[in-house]
Amino acid sequence: MARVFGASGRDKFAGVPWSPGPTGAPVLDGVLTWAACTLLDVHEAGDHYVVIGQVMELGDVRAGQPLLFYRGRYGVAGPTEGPPEVVDTLLAWPRHADWM
Secondary structure, three states, X not given: OHHHHHOOOOOOOOOOOEEEOOOOXXXXXXXXXXXXXXXXXXXXXXXXXXXXXXXXXEOOOOXXXXXXXXXXXXEEOOOOOOOOOHHHHHHHOOOHHHOO
16 A cells, blocks of 8 residues: 555555545545644655644544554564653653653
8 A cells, every 4th residue: 555655647546445534535444543634834855745734633543553664665563572662652641742
């Protein structure tokens, strides 16, 4: 799925099961969660764009392994033992102002 949406020059949604989210934006079937955002700004970054948005709604989070992309390869992270990752700790804090 990531390769379909990462390739240029074709209809990205042809044959891809999805349904409209609360804002009407497409939510792909089987995703672990989704975010609906209001577009704030777009910056060119080489052959990509950095898009800044304000999150307006979040979907429920389903259990599963997230897809990772690192150094040109796809994979999933296995379960880890030990202390939680920094991101997990930050997201568990009740107020984002405490860490932003």
